[in-house]
Amino acid sequence: MTASSQSLVNLSTWFVDIQTVAVAGTAERVPSHPVLQGVGVTIRAIPTNTDNVFIGNSQTNAQGTDRVTLRPGDSVTLYIANSNLVWVDAVVATEGVEVFAEGPGAA
Secondary structure, three states: OOOOOOOOOOOOOEEEEEEEOOOOOOOEEOOOOEOOOOOOEEEEEOOOOOOOEEEEOOHHHHHOOOOEEEOOOOEEEEOOOEHHHOEEEEOOOOOEEEEEEEOOOOO
């Protein structure tokens, strides 16, 4: 067995944001939180949504076909440097996602 060059650390802070869409078909950017390397940002479609939401790495992609579809309650974890790299669109206005991760980006 060899020793790992990385050690796991429990972080003392975390953040949660709710990002909803004011107008269906117009993607909105998730608030900015820097994320430590190796820490995932989880995006979960709000379970009470009545229809799908979409995430993309740009406003154009979230509104177009180069996006990920999330049904109510579905989630995905992305290993990205900042939560604001995610754009959210929805079929229904006022629906959206919960965004959360550990780390110093917590407000």
